Amino acid sequence: MSSIVTRARRSFDTHWYAWAMVLPVVVVLAVLVGYPLGRGIYLSFTDANEANVGRTIGVNHIASTYKFVGLDNYWKVLSGQEGHFYSRLTWTVVWTAACVFLHYAIGLGLALLLNRQVRFRALYRVLLILPWAVPAFVATFSWRLMFNEKYGIFNAFLGKLGMGSMDWLGDSTLQKVSAVAVNVWLGVPFMMVAILGGLQAIPSELHEAAEMDGASPWQRFRHVTLPGLRPVSGTVILLGVIWTFNMFQVIYLLIGQGASSESEILVTYSYRLAFQGVRDYAGSATYGILILSLLLVFAVFYRRLLARQEAAR
Secondary structure: OHHHHHHHHHHHHHOHHHHHHHHHHHHHHHHHHHHHHHHHHHHOOEOOOOOOOOEEEOOEEEOOOOOEOOOHHHHHHHOOOOOOHHHHHHHHHHHHHHHHHHHHHHHHHHHHHHOOOOOOHHHHHHHHHHHHHOOHHHHHHHHHHHOOOOOOHHHHHHHHOOOOOOOOOOOHHHHHHHHHHHHHHHHHHHHHHHHHHHHHHOOHHHHHHHHHOOOOHHHHHHHHHHHHOHHHHHHHHHHHHHHHHOOHHHHHHHHHHHOOOOOOOHHHHHHHHHHOOOOOHHHHHHHHHHHHHHHHHHHHHHHHHHHHHHHHO
16 A cells, blocks of 8 residues: 555656646536436436425425435336336447448548549538538527428428428428438538548558559449548547437437427437436436447447457457
8 A cells, every 4th residue: 555655656746747737627527427427327326206305495495305226226227117218229230320320421421522633622511511610509400490390391391293282390200301411511521531540640651552463443433432541530530439329419409399299319318317307307317328338339339340350350
């Protein structure tokens, strides 16, 4: 024990300036991230709801009466007794996979086009980055207006073609299609910029050597471009999965309270538990910790998979 204290003291004496610079960040993270996370973990082991939490009404203070229930909340969710977890988990995984796949595929295609010497390339880059620059809630509300059943531009276009209007934000299947379309529009610019940077980091000599060896464009793309993009691709796909899995604003702002049970993802259902109807704080916290656990497990296995692929090269 004394040796640990001695090493810690020696490290502080040597790197005191670095510790002083890091301390404000640690304090801010502890307040803004650590405390809410710890509180959420604690609430997930209780039966806290709107009726039994402490609250102040006027000059009267009502004490908390919720109890510690251990793993009961987790058992109810994971065993299926709660009845909503697995159906929403399935849609959340499908939603995440569809969005990230389209983000990457479209972003890669646009990055390949913009990596070439074409006229007005700078203008194209600015226009394609615009969706990323617009605040997500503004863009989502704009899309909501375009999807409006009576006055939206999409139904007006269908009317010009002699087709009937569609209830984009009322039908559960069309809700899902609309949400994926909006999220793809919002997420493609980030993928495009990141992949474009990766493309420009690939030495041109590799493409020239492959071309001199008689490799076709597809072979150069498969054996030079894609391996060169592997570090960038691994990072942006991981970030894309985390962001999309928790993409609350698109589902909630686009569909709102009209979201059917089939259209909600885990994070929007967790929000609804905490802030709508009879507020179930323990259930919402349980969902939040499960979402965090799922993403942590995915991140660990995904990084190990990438490390194995890198070691096998």
